[in-house]
Amino acid sequence: MAVCIAVIAKENCPLYIRSVPTQGELKFHYTVHTSLDVVEEKISGVGKALADQRELYLGLLYPTEDYKVYGYVTNSKVKFVIVVDSSNTSLRDNEIRSMFRKLHNSFTDVMCNPFYNPGDPIQSKAFDSIVSTMMVQAC
Amino acid sequence: MAAVQAGLPVRLESIAGELPLPVFVGITNELEMRYPNQPLTNESQSHILGSVAGSAPRPPADRPVLRHPDTSMDKLEAWSPPQSPGISPPRSPSAYRSYPYGAQRNGTDTLLVHDAKVPGRPSVPQENSSPSHYSVKLQPEQPVITRVASVERLVERLEVDYSDDPWRITEEQREYYTNQFRSLQPDLSALIMGTVAKNFFTKSKLPIPELSHIWELSDVDKDGALTFPEFCTAFHLIVARKNGYPLPETLPATLRPGFVEAGVVTAPPSEATLPLIVFDENMMPGANQLKMGSVDLQGTSRPGVTAKQEARDESRKPEFSPKRIPEPHEKTIQHVSTLKPDSPQELDANMKSRTRPRSYSSTSIDDAMKKVEEPPTPPPRPQKTHSRASSLDLNKLFQQSGQGAKSGWLPPPPALPPRPPATQIFSFLPGSEKSSQKAVQQPNFADFSKFREEQESSLRGLSTEDLTPPKSESTVVHQGHAPQKPVRRKLHPESQSATPPSATPYSAATLTKSTQRPPPKQKREIQMAIRKNRETNAVLTRLNSELQQQLKVVHRERVTLESQLELPRPVTST
Numbered sequence: 076m077a078v079c080i081a082v083i084a085k086e087n088c089p090l091y092i093r094s095v096p097t098q099g100e101l102k103f104h105y106t107v108h109t110s111l112d113v114v115e116e117k118i119s120g121v122g123k124a125l126a127d128q129r130e131l132y133l134g135l136l137y138p139t140e141d142y143k144v145y146g147y148v149t150n151s152k153v154k155f156v157i158v159v160d161s162s163n164t165s166l167r168d169n170e171i172r173s174m175f176r177k178l179h180n181s182f183t184d185v186m187c188n189p190f191y192n193p194g195d196p197i198q199s200k201a202f203d204s205i206v207s208t209m210m211v212q213a214c
Numbered sequence: 215m216a217a218v219q220a221g222l223p224v225r226l227e228s229i230a231g232e233l234p235l236p237v238f239v240g241i242t243n244e245l246e247m248r249y250p251n252q253p254l255t256n257e258s259q260s261h262i263l264g265s266v267a268g269s270a271p272r273p274p275a276d277r278p279v280l281r282h283p284d285t286s287m288d289k290l291e292a293w294s295p296p297q298s299p300g301i302s303p304p305r306s307p308s309a310y311r312s313y314p315y316g317a318q319r320n321g322t323d324t325l326l327v328h329d330a331k332v333p334g335r336p337s338v339p340q341e342n343s344s345p346s347h348y349s350v351k352l353q354p355e356q357p358v359i360t361r362v363a364s365v366e367r368l369v370e371r372l373e374v375d376y377s378d379d380p381w382r383i384t385e386e387q388r389e390y391y392t393n394q395f396r397s398l399q400p401d402l403s404a405l406i407m408g409t410v411a412k413n414f415f416t417k418s419k420l421p422i423p424e425l426s427h428i429w430e431l432s433d434v435d436k437d438g439a440l441t442f443p444e445f446c447t448a449f450h451l452i453v454a455r456k457n458g459y460p461l462p463e464t465l466p467a468t469l470r471p472g473f474v475e476a477g478v479v480t481a482p483p484s485e486a487t488l489p490l491i492v493f494d495e496n497m498m499p500g501a502n503q504l505k506m507g508s509v510d511l512q513g514t515s516r517p518g519v520t521a522k523q524e525a526r527d528e529s530r531k532p533e534f535s536p537k538r539i540p541e542p543h544e545k546t547i548q549h550v551s552t553l554k555p556d557s558p559q560e561l562d563a564n565m566k567s568r569t570r571p572r573s574y575s576s577t578s579i580d581d582a583m584k585k586v587e588e589p590p591t592p593p594p595r596p597q598k599t600h601s602r603a604s605s606l607d608l609n610k611l612f613q614q615s616g617q618g619a620k621s622g623w624l625p626p627p628p629a630l631p632p633r634p635p636a637t638q639i640f641s642f643l644p645g646s647e648k649s650s651q652k653a654v655q656q657p658n659f660a661d662f663s664k665f666r667e668e669q670e671s672s673l674r675g676l677s678t679e680d681l682t683p684p685k686s687e688s689t690v691v692h693q694g695h696a697p698q699k700p701v702r703r704k705l706h707p708e709s710q711s712a713t714p715p716s717a718t719p720y721s722a723a724t725l726t727k728s729t730q731r732p733p734p735k736q737k738r739e740i741q742m743a744i745r746k747n748r749e750t751n752a753v754l755t756r757l758n759s760e761l762q763q764q765l766k767v768v769h770r771e772r773v774t775l776e777s778q779l780e781l782p783r784p785v786t787s788t
Contacts, residue, residue: 152782187438189408190415190426198423200463201430 076166076211077157077174078142079103082182084194085152087111091197094158095211107156110136110144114154117146131179132172147175153182160211174209181205381466383450391446405439411448418452424461428452431465 079094081103094103113136133146138161147155155178159166185191185199383391392402398414399406406414415425432448433440440448447469455461 184430184436187408187433187436188426188429189412189438190422190429198426199430200427 076159077209078160078211079107079156079158080178080206080209081107081156081158082178082197083107083111083154083156086194087154088194090153090195091202091206093203093206093210103158106139106142106144106158110146110156111154113137113144114146114148114156118148118152132175134168145171145175147179149179149182155179155182157209177205177209381450381454381462382468383446387450387453388446391449392442394449395442395445402442405437405441406445408438408440411440411445415448415452418456420452420455424455425452427461428455431462432469434465434470 078098079092079100081089081093082091084090089107092104092107094100114133117133117136131147131149133148136144136146136156138144140161142161143159145157145159147157149155155175157171157174157178159171181199181202182197185197185202186193188199191197191199394414395402395406398410411429412425415428416422418425420428428448428451431451432444434444434447435441447465450469451461
């Protein structure tokens with residue numbers, strides 16, 4: 076169960092960010108913002124040799140005391156970031172991957188909507204519901 | 215039955231303490247008596263049931279409400295097995311229970327309308343209690359009562375007007391939508407592209423977020439394009455919104471593309487791609503409905519589709535009654551087994567997976583390129599099931615369509631073995647003119663061979679020689695020209711340009727072959743034929759060179775695009 080989920084566009088502007096409201100969202104926004112550096116580092120590192128084999132799932136970007144940050148980037152440089160509570164040790168890699176897959180699928184659905192202009196904040200209710208299912212059910 | 219019914223109130227009243235359900239089930243005057251009391255008790259019950267209801271994927275809130283009364287009413291179902299299994303009693307009270315939902319959901323005016331209708335309804339069904347009738351009449355009645363409760367489920371009796379339910383498309387509306395669809399896309403079974411639809415719907419002056427939401431609701435297969443049912447749904451939602459109805463959160467079942475179905479859930483049989491539609495378009499216009507249904511991909515089997523078509527055709531006549539009967543069936547199936555709510559999910563998933571590449575195959579190269587360029591890559595979903603399934607289905611499809619086409623037209627003449635492959639290649643192309651051209655060509659070839667035979671016989675000294683060869687040559691020329699014109703039109707979708715040259719050389723080759731057959735007999739006719747063929751050859755070679763140039767251009771563009779894609783980061787494949 077994620078504590079915060081964010082979708083960042085290719086130009087590193089946020090398309091969607093949502094967090095569990097209990098803990099001060101500003102902190103999560105900052106975390107996501109700093110995680111972008113790690114994402115960039117990861118996707119730039121692989122680039123030259125393994126052009127075809129960069130994986131979309133980036134894995135654990137960095138852990139802190141309180142939480143862990145996972146990243147996922149699509150082929151069009153749209154980044155998904157999930158912040159997970161560190162105390163939640165039961166979450167396995169596969170689960171994170173499946174969360175990212177669901178996010179990616181629903182993001183694709185949003186893109187298919189011709190009324191959605193890429194670069195706009197995502198306001199789709201379907202996307203919201205998918206994200207809600209993945210967020211910590213604390214509130 | 216009377217005994218059972220008499221027994222029912224007895225048993226019900228024994229349970230009456232627990233739930234208000236039995237009260238409703240009386241369906242007779244009890245109902246009317248207690249109905250005024252219902253809304254009060256229903257509120258509390260609705261909360262309970264609401265929490266119990268859990269998640270029903272697609273259907274709105276009243277459906278889970280309906281289903282859980284099913285489980286809770288197991289005791290009552292001892293009597294209900296003779297009838298449709300336990301649907302009727304639970305459904306009706308739960309319908310009442312879901313009344314508050316309906317009230318919350320929509321305006322109170324509609325609620326009042328239903329209010330008036332309810333007392334009238336329950337009195338009717340009691341007579342139709344024989345099991346044989348039950349499935350037919352009670353099911354219309356059941357949905358009646360449920361729909362009374364939920365505005366979205368207004369089941370019309372024979373005499374009821376359909377306008378009460380804002381989420382049901384009436385006949386006139388459907389015709390209007392059909393005309394609008396035709397204005398955007400003449401082929402009723404094809405897709406309307408997202409941008410086209412966007413421009414069209416933007417004219418409705420609804421705010422963009424609402425249009426976006428409507429699109430999300432109506433594009434069930436999530437392919438960025440609208441089939442005809444999806445278009446009807448979207449249009450209907452827009453109309454409803456303009457008339458003041460708030461947009462639903464999920465798509466009402468009456469608006470779902472496959473809702474006319476008789477609840478036949480079989481594995482989606484065929485990839486309803488355009489080639490099949492193209493061929494069948496040459497058949498009756500009724501076939502369009504058929505194809506529409508198959509395009510629909512709501513898991514309609516062929517018989518199911520024909521049933522649907524018949525249902526639609528019948529519904530073109532006065533009443534929706536045939537439609538209603540399949541749809542109450544669908545409703546009962548939904549209520550009886552919890553499978554059905556899953557199957558729409560599966561169907562949706564299937565549709566989703568199947569229709570994603572369908573959009574690829576159906577669009578021109580421009581749209582395909584556009585899809586590639588769009589930031590969200592066409593990632594796992596099309597590859598998940600579809601690449602394999604599509605190939606299988608397409609093959610099956612082509613065989614079917616090929617056979618259908620062949621049987622529909624003259625049997626391919628023996629002189630034209632290369633023609634069928636060309637036909638299949640052509641069927642990849644969305645252009646219906648291609649297929650019509652094929653149709654033209656095939657009879658022509660048949661005629662041509664006939665002419666050739668005539669010519670051979672005539673060459674044995676008949677006076678009609680002069681007539682038949684010119685005729686044959688005219689057909690040759692005609693064929694030579696016919697391929698050209700659609701080919702010229704097809705210059706824009708450049709990928710398709712490769713195939714016409716391949717097809718037309720076939721025609722040229724066969725023509726030349728057959729012209730060389732009776733060489734020595736009449737030099738004049740042969741020379742004329744040769745001259746005509748040379749002309750056609752020249753034209754075709756010129757065309758070929760033009761197309762080759764265009765092909766080069768396209769290649770260049772493709773290379774530049776690929777390099778652009780490569781520039782930021784190398785593209786990886788998952």
